[in-house]
Amino acid sequence: MINSQNLSVNYYKKNGFLIIKNFHSKKLINQIKKDIFEISFELYRKYNPNSFPVKYSSETFDKFLLQAKKENLVEVTSSIYDACKKIRGFYQIMGNEKILDLSEKLIGSKKIGLLNRGFGVRIDYPHDRYWKARLHQDYTSQLGSPNGIVIYTSLRDVKQKMGPVLLYSKSHKHGVFQTSVNTQKVKEKKTYDPYYVKISKKLIKSFKIKYLKLNETDIGIFNFLLLHQSGFNNSNYIRWSLIHRIFDFSNTQSIENNYNGGLMEGNIYNSKKHEKFIS
Secondary structure: OOOOHHHHHHHHHHHOEEEEOOOOOHHHHHHHHHHHHHHHHHHHHHHOOOOOOOOOOOOOOOHHHHHHHHOOOHHHHHHHHHHHOOOHHHHHHHOOHHHHHHHHHHHOOOOEEEOOOOOEEEEEOOOOOOOOOOOEOHHHHHEOOOOEEEEEEEOOOOOHHHOOOEEEOOHHHHOOOOEEEOOHHHHOOOOOOOEEEOOOHHHHHHOOEEEOOOOOOOEEEEEOOOOEEOOOOOOOOOEEEEEEEEEEOOOHHHHHOOOOEOHHHOOOOOOOOOOOOOO
């Protein structure tokens, strides 16, 4: 943990990420998990009327989601995913004044905003490869402003076996990487994502990897331009991540693009319209 805020800002600017230990209260995280547990049960028992209520446990709060996944109840798993984005605790996190104050310092602007289609939940199922996020920068898919940050909150202590996110330290200093599209693996149903970052093997190997191993009260913060990717979840537990994104309203590129968001707003990154931004 970086204790001094000035040291935190310097560390972030140098490395492109920051981890703050014990940021959230256990009470808040537990309430979010309990809400997920109760919502999951209500949706699951629609398809399995014989299921009966069980006592809530922080360790197994997602048991009904896992069961629905095993039974291939796609409508249930999709509904639970969508419902999770409506949980009150998530909005408490996004409106947390300490996060917003720190964001101003990290971004270097008091004119900050939240991408309204840039928040959500990552549910990384055990042994799943299809939804595993490959190497990318958030800016090219989220837009808003190249001067922005991603906030990660975990709902479970992330161990190495759970496939923590891989952060490529200092890669944000190289600006926006170009991407290419290859739909072959999408057609083969091996992945959902047709986008690939154009980067040499030599350059990617030059970056030191930091594994984002967060405990459930920690937060991880990283730059919109930092290269990162999902690890493979080889455990028997879901890796839960609550994610929201904060951007700079005063950035010239952001203004030029009318503050548009990315893919979720129907906008695709176009290198001819977006300037190269160096942190």
